[in-house]
Structures are given as structure tokens and as C-alpha cells.
Amino acid sequence: MPDLLLYEHPLSPYAQKVKISLREKGLAFEVRLPEGIGTGATGGGFASANPRGEVPALLHGETAVFDSTIILEYIEDVWPSPAMLPPTPALRAKVRMIEDVMDTQFEAITWGLGELNFFKRAEGEQKAVMEARAAKQAAAFFDMLEAQLGTSTWFNGDQFGWGDLSVVPFLNGAAGFGIAPAAGTRLADWFARANARDSVRQARKESEASIGGMAQVDKAVKAGLFKRQYRDHRLEWMLKTGGTQIVLDGVQAGTIRFTGP
Numbered sequence: 001m002p003d004l005l006l007y008e009h010p011l012s013p014y015a016q017k018v019k020i021s022l023r024e025k026g027l028a029f030e031v032r033l034p035e036g037i038g039t040g041a042t043g044g045g046f047a048s049a050n051p052r053g054e055v056p057a058l059l060h061g062e063t064a065v066f067d068s069t070i071i072l073e074y075i076e077d078v079w080p081s082p083a084m085l086p087p088t089p090a091l092r093a094k095v096r097m098i099e100d101v102m103d104t105q106f107e108a109i110t111w112g113l114g115e116l117n118f119f120k121r122a123e124g125e126q127k128a129v130m131e132a133r134a135a136k137q138a139a140a141f142f143d144m145l146e147a148q149l150g151t152s153t154w155f156n157g158d159q160f161g162w163g164d165l166s167v168v169p170f171l172n173g174a175a176g177f178g179i180a181p182a183a184g185t186r187l188a189d190w191f192a193r194a195n196a197r198d199s200v201r202q203a204r205k206e207s208e209a210s211i212g213g214m215a216q217v218d219k220a221v222k223a224g225l226f227k228r229q230y231r232d233h234r235l236e237w238m239l240k241t242g243g244t245q246i247v248l249d250g251v252q253a254g255t256i257r258f259t260g261p
Contacts, residue, residue, distance in 0.1 A: 004022075004028065004029040004030065005029065005032060006019065006029050006030070006031050006059075007031075007045075007046045007049060007055055008032070009055050010203075010206040010209065011173075011207050012056065013102075013107060013169035013172075014056055017072065017169055018058065019031070020168075021075050021084055021162075023203075024199050025082060032046075034057075045059065048064065050064075052259055053259075058075075060074075072084065072162065083161065084161040084162040085156075086156045086159075086161060091156065091157055092162075094163065095155055095156060095163030098155060099162065099163070102166055105141070105233060106170050108236065109134050109138055109237065112241060113134055113173075113174070115238075115246070116131065117177065118217055119226075119228065120218040120221075121246045121250070133242065138179045145167065146181075149186055149187060149190055151186075153190075153193070155167060155190075164194055168191070168195065169203065171191055172204050173207075176207075221255050222255070224253075224254060227256060228250070229258070230256045231258065235258075
């Protein structure tokens, strides 16, 4: 077992957050795809590390940590330099609040777009309507992020850090579906700066390389081999964006799951 092992999936923005932090700190780590990921029946070391069955999970020696935010906090405690959290309490509170919004409300949009495009939960007019609503929702968050960024170079202030790595994976996910900050905005300029960093570029490339493996995943869902997790904000997004029947059909077909037990 390596000293630092990250259970992840390259498409997961939560896992990308952790990888960016580890790489910004110059830490060597091994990544591993959990056995049976997406089936709702994972096992082995991953199941022991994260009873929720969600990536990421970090193993550091005998210590196991799950939840991306808690993992980031653990990394910061164990390897405090270079710091990802900004220096003042007010700025630290700011980036933590940004992270919470991205982890919950914004992530639901990109996850929902994945349900439509990779897992083909809707087609035709319903898909078009839901995608249009997703684009409108994302635009509202872009406005919020633009305001939070203000005239600063980074969400963290003068240095790249926690606030930035908490935003860029989610915006890269949205950009993969054709939804990105408008050209000429401060947010678009920040987006380009963030993606120019080696840590972000590597996470993005790993994510893009994994998309080819999603080509037949809709068939795996229909065959009952994948049971997608519809938790809290994701379920809310489906219901408010026009996907109520998708949820009902998935429950009946047994192709969606909720956090257990």
C-alpha cells in the first residue's frame, strides 16, 4: 500500500479538487479507481475508507479520510506549506462559502448534464428544455462568481488556492457541455489563468481522457449494471429542472440509488 493513496474517478470534480491541492503542494500520491464504482456495491479498501461509497477517499498510512472538503482540511493540517487557505479569517470564510456553493448547487448542474448526455436519461424536447434551463442556472452562478472574484487575481486573493481549486473543476465540467463564462469577463480571464496551472491542466487532461470510457455507459444503466446516486442537491436539481419522471422511472427500473444504508 502506498503511503498516500487517493481513491478517485477522473471525472469527479470532488476528486479533482483533492488532486490539485496535492499537486500544488508537490506531494507524491497514487490514484486508484474503486472496485465496482457506480454499481452501488463497492468493496475492499475503498468501502472501508468511505462508508458512503463516494469518491474521493484518501488513505495516508493508517488514516482514512472521506469527503473532499474534509480531505482538503486534512491535507492542509498535515502539509501546511504552501498554504491553500488564504491568510485572514475573512478570506478563509469566503473561499469556504464559495466551495460549499460549488460542491452542492453548481455540481448538481454538471452532474445533471452528465445524466442527460452520458447516461441518456432524456432525449428530444425534454433534453433540450433541461439543457436550456441548466445553461440559465449556470449563468446565474457565473454572475455570482464574477462578483466574488471582483478585481482580485484569484478567489484566494493574490495567490492561487482553496477558492480557486474549489471552482475550476466544476467550470471545466460545465465547459465540457458547452457552458462557460462569457468571453471578456473577469471570470473568463480567471478561468484561463487557472487552467494554465500545471496542477489544473493535469486534472483536466485526466478527466478528458476518461470520457471515452463513457461511450457505452447508458447501455450499462439500462442493463442495470450502473445505479447512479441521486443524493440531496442532485435530486433537487432533477425535480426543479423538469426531470421528475426521470427520477420516477429510475426508481422503478432500479437504475438510481440513494445514499445508504
